[in-house]
Structure formats: C-alpha cells, structure tokens
Amino acid sequence: xxxxxxxxxxxxxxxxxxxxxxxxxxxxxxxxxxxxxxxxxxxxxxxxxxxxxxxxxxxxxxxxxxxxxxxxxxxxxxxxxxxxxxxxxxxxxxxxxxxxxxxxxxxxxxxxxxxxxxx
Numbered sequence: 001x002x003x004x005x006x007x008x009x010x011x012x013x014x015x016x017x018x019x020x021x022x023x024x025x026x027x028x029x030x031x032x033x034x035x036x037x038x039x040x041x042x043x044x045x046x047x048x049x050x051x052x053x054x055x056x057x058x059x060x061x062x063x064x065x066x067x068x069x070x071x072x073x074x075x076x077x078x079x080x081x082x083x084x085x086x087x088x089x090x091x092x093x094x095x096x097x098x099x100x101x102x103x104x105x106x107x108x109x110x111x112x113x114x115x116x117x118x119x
Contacts, residue, residue, distance in 0.1 A: 008056075008057065009057060010057050010058070010059060010077040010078065010080060010081055011080070011081060011084075013053055013054060013057045013059060014059070014078075014081060016050070016053075018040070018042065018046070018050055019050045019053065019054055019059075021040055022036060022040070022047070022050055022051065022054065022060075023054070023059065023060075023073055025039050025040065026060060026071055026072055026073045027073055029072070030063075030070040030071065030072045031070065031071055031072075032068045032069065032070055032071070033047055033048060033051065033069065033071070036051075036071070051071060057077060058074055058076070058077045059073065059074055059077050059078065060072065060073060060074060061073075061074045
C-alpha cells in the first residue's frame with residue numbers, strides 16, 4: 001500500500017520531528033515565522049516549508065496581522081492521532097500495572113526475608 005503524502009495526512013505530517021517542534025512552539029500561542037526561526041534555530045526557508053505542510057493538512061491556521069502572518073495550532077486534525085495513540089496508552093498502562101504488581105510482590109518477599117533473618 002502506498003504511503004500517503006505528508007501534505008494530505010496529519011500522521012505523516014507530524015512524523016517529521018521539526019514539524020512536531022513547530023507544533024510544540026505554537027502550542028503556547030500565535031507566532032510569526034521570524035519568532036519560530038529564532039526559537040528553533042532553523043533557517044527561514046525551512047520553517048516556511050514546514051509551516052506550508054502543516055497548513056495543508058490543517059494542523060496550523062494563519063492570520064494576517066498587518067505585515068506579519070501569525071500561525072497557531074488547529075488541534076482538530078490531531079484528534080485522529082490522539083485516538084490512535086490512546087489505544088496504545090491503555091496497553092502500556094496495563095503493562096505498567098503488571099510491573100507494579102510484580103514489584104510489590106518482590107518488596108513483600110524482601111520484607112518477609114528480612115524479618116525472618118533477625119529472629
């Protein structure tokens with residue numbers, strides 16, 4: 001099965017680490033390209049390219065503010081990513097609960113062994 005283009009799919013768009021960094025930066029509020037360049041230490045053309053991809057999949061919105069263009073996160077397309085990851089979160093939580101049970105049993109055994117030695 002062919003992989004979807006990064007410009008049509010939120011999953012593929014956020015697979016790129018720099019785009020995730022941009023989304024993280026924008027999570028704090030609107031920023032202009034220049035602000036993102038400064039925050040991330042990337043060249044302006046790189047930031048603009050990533051913003052274009054994020055805009056095309058709907059992950060960021062842009063508005064004009066005088067001569068500046070301000071970008072902000074649009075969380076709606078991230079819902080599909082969240083829903084997919086949530087299934088794995090439940091799996092990991094179940095596994096962590098099992099690890100907690102085993103650790104608890106080991107602690108109980110250690111406590112029992114420790115009290116039996118001094119008597």
